[in-house]
Amino acid sequence: MSQNIKDVMSIRDIKITDLSANPAPLGLMGFGMTTVLLNIHNAGFFPMNAMILSMGIFYGGLAQVIAGIEEWKKGNTFGATAFTSFGFFWLSLVGNILIPKSPDYAGLATSSVAFAAYLFMWGVFTTFMFIATLKGSKALSVVFLALAVLFFLLAAGNYLGSTGILTIAGYEGIFTGLAAIYTALGQVLNEAYGKKMVPL
Numbered sequence: 480m481s482q483n484i485k486d487v488m489s490i491r492d493i494k495i496t497d498l499s500a501n502p503a504p505l506g507l508m509g510f511g512m513t514t515v516l517l518n519i520h521n522a523g524f525f526p527m528n529a530m531i532l533s534m535g536i537f538y539g540g541l542a543q544v545i546a547g548i549e550e551w552k553k554g555n556t557f558g559a560t561a562f563t564s565f566g567f568f569w570l571s572l573v574g575n576i577l578i579p580k581s582p583d584y585a586g587l588a589t590s591s592v593a594f595a596a597y598l599f600m601w602g603v604f605t606t607f608m609f610i611a612t613l614k615g616s617k618a619l620s621v622v623f624l625a626l627a628v629l630f631f632l633l634a635a636g637n638y639l640g641s642t643g644i645l646t647i648a649g650y651e652g653i654f655t656g657l658a659a660i661y662t663a664l665g666q667v668l669n670e671a672y673g674k675k676m677v678p679l
Contacts, residue, residue, distance in 0.1 A: 497553065499549070499552070499553065501666060501670065502545075502546040502547075502549035502550055502553070502558070502562070503546065503550070503558060503562075503663070503666060504663040504664070504666045504667045505542055505543075505545070505546045505549075505663075506542070506543045506546030506547065506550070506558070506561070506562035506565075506566075506663075507622070507659045507660070507662050507663035507666075508538075508542075508659075508660060508663045508664075509538045509539050509540075509542035509543045509546065509566070510539060510543055510562075510565055510656070510659050511656045511657065511658070511659030511660035511662075511663060512534065512538060512539075512656065512660065513531075513534040513535055513538055513539030513569060513656070514539070514626075514652055514653075514655055514656030514659065515652075515653055515656030515657060515660070516530065516531055516534055516656075517531050517534075517535070517652065518629075518648070518649045518650070518651075518652025518653045518655070518656060519649070519653060520649070521633075521645055521646070521648055521649030521652055522646055522649030522650050522652075522653065523646055523649065527576065532573050532576065532577065535569040535570070535572055535573040536569070536570060536573050539565075539566070539569035540566050540567070540569040540570040540573070541566065541570075542566070543562045543563070543565050543566030543569065544562070544563055544566035544567065544570075545566075546558070546562040546566070547559050547560070547561070547562030547563030547564070547566060548563065550562055551563075557608070557611050557612075557615075560608070561608055564604065568601060575589050575594070575597070591637045591638065591640060592637075592638060594637045595633075595634045595635070595637040595638035596634075598630050598631075598633045598634035598637060599630070599631065599634040601630045602627055602630030602631040602634060605623055605626050605627040605630055606627045608623050609623035609624050609626075609627050616662070616679040617679065618658070618661065618662040618665060618678075618679040619662055619679075621658050621662075622655065622658045622659045622662055625651065625654060625655040625658055626655050628651060628655075629648060629651050629652045629655050632644060632645075632647060632648035632651060633645065633648045633652075636648055661677075662679060664677065665677030665678070665679045666679070
């Protein structure tokens, strides 16, 4: 009996160290690179194409969902919610574009007003997530604030049918994506060198 008690006590003394990698840079890169490429399109430099849609499915979509699941395993509620949500945002965005292309679903094309409502709700979500970043790094706060502004600009542009607002949103979206890339690479470099190489 006393040996059993000692065994239980020794089990309680075991400390588990999390040696898994930080999934945030993957999520931020998936978001950042896809956002830059989509918003180069929004700014009017090239039309919607398979490159953007593929990035939306695989890097912006699936890679962020994977990052979100990894954040969940680490006990990071914010990271799990943000990356998983934005991963599925990209997948739903691709769905909005591709589903009506099928003859069977041509009547389900999203109107500009409905699409504006979709973007507005993502803006609301991002605003609340931005508030949560205020206790973290300034770089992450910049990413979420810029993203909230982007969603509201896109919502306004679609609601009003304004190509001018959508073009402005495109340039603002390029900044948003670059801010996410900066934050991701900063985390990677700071960890790789074991010191503050990039201010965050």
